[in-house]
Amino acid sequence: MQNLNKTSVFLPIDFLAANFSSRIMYNEIGKPQVPWFFNNKPLPTNDRFEVAHTEDGTSTLSIRQAEFGDKGVYTARATNAVGEAKAKTTLDIAGIKPTINTNLDATLYATNGETMILKITASGTPKPDIVWIRGNDELILTDRIKGAKPTGDDDAYTLSISNVQPEDQEEYSAQISNIGGSLQSNKCKVTVSTFQISEIPSTETASLLR
Incomplete structure (x- = not known):
């Protein structure tokens, strides 16, 4: 039975996040039983852990929606009437790939002269970085154009542009990334109105102004 190498995994959400396999060679004396262990304890029994055995002697452990708590040593122990063989692998979860939870509005x-705010929510570990894009170019932040990143348990990223001008009319998007990968947001088409609609006075108010 072969030893398995240390495995580093970047975790996407709702995906087959970790997959280990070991091929066990057995003879006519008997096909072995192959239980799996996590940190020398029996593997947890739940829907996230699945062990499959095939006729060619391969035992495969799959972990779905892996979590940081799944980091550790996994061991497959093959036993039959002749004896026991082991294969080990260490799972090191380096990070969780970013995912966009709430995308930009289309x-x-x-309004010209006012403040506009774009908002997107995204999660990942470590917390993703964001690059705002206007048209096809990276947007340079200034005193008028500001970006805010989430703090604590928050996952909201915002772009605020004060004193909006006609030249701010464009398609905006965001690139979200961490060590696990990157994602591109939807595009938001911003239309800038150069006039404001004033409130029309009521009949009573108008009569008082005469």
């Missing part, structure tokens, strides 16, 4: 209408 359109946004802003």
